[in-house]
Amino acid sequence: MSALPRALQRTCFVAARQQQITPARFMYQNPYIFRFKKKNEVSPDFHKKTTGLTGLFVNEHPHHTLKVIYGRILRSLQQIPATSAYRKYTEDIVSNRLSLVENESDIQKLENKIGMGQIEEVIEQAELELETVRAIIDSKAWEPLVEAPAANQWRWPVA
Numbered sequence: 773m774s775a776l777p778r779a780l781q782r783t784c785f786v787a788a789r790q791q792q793i794t795p796a797r798f799m800y801q802n803p804y805i806f807r808f809k810k811k812n813e814v815s816p817d818f819h820k821k822t823t824g825l826t827g828l829f830v831n832e833h834p835h836h837t838l839k840v841i842y843g844r845i846l847r848s849l850q851q852i853p854a855t856s857a858y859r860k861y862t863e864d865i866v867s868n869r870l871s872l873v874e875n876e877s878d879i880q881k882l883e884n885k886i887g888m889g890q891i892e893e894v895i896e897q898a899e900l901e902l903e904t905v906r907a908i909i910d911s912k913a914w915e916p917l918v919e920a921p922a923a924n925q926w927r928w929p930v931a
Contacts, residue, residue, distance in 0.1 A: 819879070823892050834882075834891040835873055841898040842870040848905045856914045862905070869894075 814821050814830045823830055831837055845866050852859040869886060876882040883891050908914075 823890055825890075825893075828890075828892050828896065831892050831895055834879060834895060835877070837895050838873045838891075838898060839870065841895065841902055842866050842873070845898065845902050845905055846870070848902065848909065851909050852905075853914050858908060858913075862901070866898075866901070869898075 814832060818830070818832055820830060846863065849859050849863050849866075854860075872882060872885050876885060879891055883889070883894070886894055888894050888897060
């Protein structure tokens with residue numbers, strides 16, 4: 773406590789005596805900063821140090837990460853009926869990207885072949901797609917409606 777200003781020491785001491793609490797934490801003692809600090813540390817020989825996007829950390833092993841996520845997506849899609857359009861198109865896209873990940877070892881070339889931004893953005897998209905697949909499975913969106921829709925519900929433009 774000696775590193776704190778005298779007035780703050782007294783405040784913390786009085787508060788601690790009255791309520792039996794520890795002194796307030798300061799920003800440099802924040803556990804969340806320490807938790808994320810390791811994520812944004814990149815080895816010195818890696819080809820980039822930052823993504824340039826706030827909150828999106830560099831992934832040094834994107835091939836492994838994408839293989840795991842794409843594998844989970846493909847396994848989850850097996851729970852959706854094969855006749856579902858979502859399953860067909862998502863399986864096609866994910867299988868295509870998985871083959872690109874397996875066949876291309878250069879990260880920058882892989883980013884260009886996928887064409888969806890930095891590889892960290894592709895990982896983020898894959899994680900969101902996995903959440904979407906799980907949500908569709910939970911909602912059973914392929915099942916018929918409980919009630920019949922109104923006669924002109926799907927007519928466009930609305931007249």
